[in-house]
Every structure is written in C-alpha cells, then in structure tokens.
Amino acid sequence: MFFAFAFALGLAFGSFLNVCIYRIPRGMSIVYPPSHCPSCGHRLSPLDNIPLLSYLLLRGKCRYCGARISPRYPLVELLTGFLLLFLYAKIGLKLDFLFYLPLVACLVALSFIDIDTGRLPDSLTLPLTAIGLALSFLPGAISPPASVLGIISGLLTMYLVAILGKALFKKEALGGGDIKLMMAVGAFLGVGGVFFSLFSGSILGSIVGIGVMAKKKENIIPFGPFLSAGALLYLFAGKFTLSLLGF
Numbered sequence: 001m002f003f004a005f006a007f008a009l010g011l012a013f014g015s016f017l018n019v020c021i022y023r024i025p026r027g028m029s030i031v032y033p034p035s036h037c038p039s040c041g042h043r044l045s046p047l048d049n050i051p052l053l054s055y056l057l058l059r060g061k062c063r064y065c066g067a068r069i070s071p072r073y074p075l076v077e078l079l080t081g082f083l084l085l086f087l088y089a090k091i092g093l094k095l096d097f098l099f100y101l102p103l104v105a106c107l108v109a110l111s112f113i114d115i116d117t118g119r120l121p122d123s124l125t126l127p128l129t130a131i132g133l134a135l136s137f138l139p140g141a142i143s144p145p146a147s148v149l150g151i152i153s154g155l156l157t158m159y160l161v162a163i164l165g166k167a168l169f170k171k172e173a174l175g176g177g178d179i180k181l182m183m184a185v186g187a188f189l190g191v192g193g194v195f196f197s198l199f200s201g202s203i204l205g206s207i208v209g210i211g212v213m214a215k216k217k218e219n220i221i222p223f224g225p226f227l228s229a230g231a232l233l234y235l236f237a238g239k240f241t242l243s244l245l246g247f
C-alpha cells in the first residue's frame with residue numbers, strides 16, 4: 001500500500017520536476033503561468049497533466065495541435081517514481097524519507113538541466129546545500145557537524161580536481177556548478193558520500209564518455225548526471241557496493 005503511495009508520489013514529483021527542468025534554465029517562474037503546450041501554447045487541462053497516464057492516453061501527442069510530446073516527460077516521471085519507491089524500500093515510513101526527498105528530486109532536475117544546457121544552476125545547488133545543512137538539525141540521517149564537513153570536503157575535493165584537471169588537460173575539465181553540486185551532496189551524505197559520488201561518478205562518466213566521444217566526436221559531456229548517479233548509488237546501495245569492493 002505504502003509502496004504504491006511512494007511510487008505515485010514520485011510520479012507527481014516527476015511531473016513537477018519536468019516543469020523545473022524546462023523553466024529554470026529559461027529564467028521562468030516554476031509556478032506561473034500554468035502548464036501549456038510548448039508547441040501551440042494551449043493551456044493544459046488537469047486531464048492533460050496526469051503523470052504518465054496522460055502521455056499514454058494521448059499517445060504522445062498534444063490534444064490540441066497534435067505536436068509530438070517528448071518521451072522524456074513520462075521518462076522523468078517514471079524515473080522519479082522508481083527513485084521514491086527505492087527510497088521508501090530503503091528507509092520506510094520515517095522522518096529520514098523527508099530528509100532525502102529534496103536531494104533525490106534536485107539530483108534528477110539538475111541532471112537533466114545539465115544534459116540540456118551544460119549548466120548546473122546556482123538557484124538549485126546553493127539552496128539545496130542550505131536545505132541539507134538545515135535539515136541535519138533534525139534527528140536522524142546526519143548530524144550538523146557531519147553535514148558541514150561534507151560541504152567543506154565537497155568544495156575542497158572538487159576544487160582540487162578542477163585545478164588538477166586544468167593542469168593535466170590544459171582546459172576547464174570541471175565547472176563551478178559541479179563543485180556546488182558536490183557541496184550539496186556533502187550536506188546530505190557527508191564526507192563518505194562526496195568521495196563515493198566523485199569516484200563512482202568518474203568511472204561511470206569515463207565509460208559513457210568514451211562511448212559518446214567515439215560516436216559523436218564531442219569532447220565535452222556534462223559531469224553532473226554522473227555525479228548525481230554516484231550520489232544516488234551511495235544513498236541506495238553505498239554500504240553494499242563498498243562491501244563488494246572489500247571495504
């Protein structure tokens with residue numbers, strides 16, 4: 001019963017994240033105006049806005065102008081649905097669920113914004129860091145000192161990687177957005193989370209990066225989605241993964 005609720009909550013959150021992913025890089029408000037078709041501008045009725053179901057019922061087309069709706073919308077909804085389902089399976093009905101909710105939601109939004117624009121907006125990463133630190137004062141997940149240490153380690157580690165990367169490759173390998181993203185990850189997941197995310201994110205990024213470069217001849221791929229995937233891996237299966245590696 002609660003599993004279904006967590007999944008439905010995730011779908012609804014995913015629907016909201018789609019709005020954020022589209023509007024935040026364009027400097028638009030995320031609450032006004034109400035959703036409309038990006039193609040014909042027709043305002044969407046609540047019936048056109050049901051996560052996942054509307055896309056299936058409309059067969060991926062706008063009800064008013066017939067323009068194709070990107071399959072990424074239901075994909076983001078499904079992804080967020082599954083992430084909250086995993087989060088509930090891992091944590092259960094505890095305060096910690098609400099603690100990790102902003103982190104998971106923002107990691108999804110930031111990843112897709114980074115894919116679209118190559119940027120991780122300060123308007124998301126900085127408030128997320130502050131929220132992580134503020135929530136650490138609640139009992140449970142992480143203590144305030146551990147959260148502060150996480151933020152500092154995120155900042156220093158990424159700063160060091162950025163300097164090293166610049167010296168080695170003679171170009172910006174890391175953006176300021178990546179540094180702030182890892183400060184936010186540190187605020188929620190502590191020093192361990194920072195190192196785990198950076199390490200696993202780099203491995204994932206290299207594997208995918210080699211594939212992308214071979215295919216598209218592009219030498220820049222956004223790092224944010226891989227760091228985010230590393231942070232989620234740590235959150236859901238960090239201890240398990242480390243035990244597999246013999247730690």
Ligand SMILES: [Zn+2]
Binds near residue numbers: 039040041062063066
């Ligand atoms: Zn339309």
